[in-house]
Amino acid sequence: MTNDDERIALFLDYENLAIGARDGLGVMPFDFGPIADALAERGRVVARRAYADWSSFDEDRRLLARAQVELIEIPQRLGASRKNAADIKMVVDAIEMAFERSFVTTFAICTGDSDFTPLVHKLRELDKRVIGIGVQSSTSALLPPACDEFLFYDRLPGVEPSQAPRRPARRGGRPAAVPAPVEPVVEAAEPEIVVEEPAAPVEDREVGPIVTSTLAGLQRHADGPVLASRLKRAILRKDPTFDEADHGFRAFGELLRHLESGGVIELKKGSAQGDPEVSFPHDASADDDAFRLLVEVVRGLQGPRFRPQLSGLKDQLRKREPGFSEKRYGFNTFLSFAKAARARNLLSMDWDEDTGDYLLRVPEEL
Incomplete structure (x- = not known):
């Protein structure tokens, strides 16, 4: 079965994810978008459920509701019963869906808690594919x-860790629960008015980034060539409102030919007429220019006792080359682009615990 045919049920152990991202990455509130995009590249998500005591995650609750996630309330109780109740409820619901929804082929279990390992084993016994998702610092x-595939939230495209990550959560289990904030008593308080932020007009959104980011994700997980029809379905799973006509194109093929003329993608004849293969251009000279720019910027920033950090380096490249994007060269993230340079022995990258970031240096012989 191909990835396009996968029908995914998503279960989020929300407290583990949100508190792990806050303590390990300094991310707050939790951004669900990177998870939604990663799963959209793998198949169609038919169910989204998140489990938590939502009184402690008021802002998160609104964000998840906008993302069409069903919120399962686990009321606050004394002692450890609330944690056990959340775990058991999520496990029971997942097993129930595995038996009652035979069309579900894949389960995405979002947690770092090793208590869910038996659930993963049972789902695989039932011939279900299991994708795990967790924050690296709080994942057992x-x-x-135990999973068929595991995605660290830290490494998903779109996740931007803080420059100063907070104290990591306890490894191997659920991070300590955060008590609900105590609200001051205000007499005759006015009801809260939630103002919805208007979505950006579709004509103002750039079409290139969503095509290139989706293509890069499909290429990483595809067993064969990426056809235009498959690319369009994946884009629609990320953004159901996508319509090439909003960007001035009469058909998706016309949009792809426009991107090809700009050197963003490359089209080849596919297995069916009108459904070409889509890939990134393999221009060795362009790749060399991109890596040369990276080396020059790093060399200009480094000093005898100073090594530049990966964070913020992309902005430095754009000061030299305003149109720079690693996606033009087939890399989904700037980190993967930098690692490709390291693999070519163009620079060194070392993780620094004090800064919580990679430190780079160009070898003297280059």
Whole structure:
């Protein structure tokens, strides 16, 4: 079965994810978008459920509701019963769906808690594919090997860790719960008015980034060439409102030919007429220019006792080359682009615990 045919049920152990992202990455509130995009590249998500005591996640609750996630309330109780109740409820619902919804082929279990390892084993016994998703600092070492695929939230495109990550959560289990904030008593308080932010007009959104980011994601997980029809379906799973006509194109093929003329993508004849293969251009000279720019910028920033950090480096490249984007060269993230340079021995990258970032240096012989 191909990835296009996968029908995914998503279950989020929300407290584990949100508190892990806050403590390990400095991310607050939790951004669900990167998870939604990663799963959209793998198949159609037919169910989205998140489990938590939502009184502690008021802002998150509104964001998830806008993302069409069903919120399962686990009321606050004394002692450890609330944690157990959340775990058991999520496990029961997942097993129930596995038996009652035979069309569901894949389960995405979003947690770093090793308590869910038996659930993963049982789902695989039932011939279900399991994708795990968790924050690296709060994920047990026992959980990823049990899954068919495990995605660290930290590494998903679109996740921007803070420059100063907070104290990591306890490894191997659920991070400590955050008590609900105590609200001051205000007499005759006015009801809260939630103002919805208007969505950006479709004509103002750039069409290139969503095509290139989706293509890069499909290429990483595809077993064969990416056809235009498959690319269009994946884009619609990310953004159901997408319509090439809003960007001035009469058909998706016309949009792809426009991007090809700009050197963004490359089209080849596909297995069916009118459904070409889509890939990134393989221009060795363009790749060399991109890596040369990276090396020159790093060399200009480094000093005898100073090594530039990866964070903020992309902005430095854009000061030299305003149109720079790693996606033009087939890399989904700037980190993967930098690692490709390291693999070519163009620079060194070392993780620094003090800064929580990679430090780069160009070898003297270059």
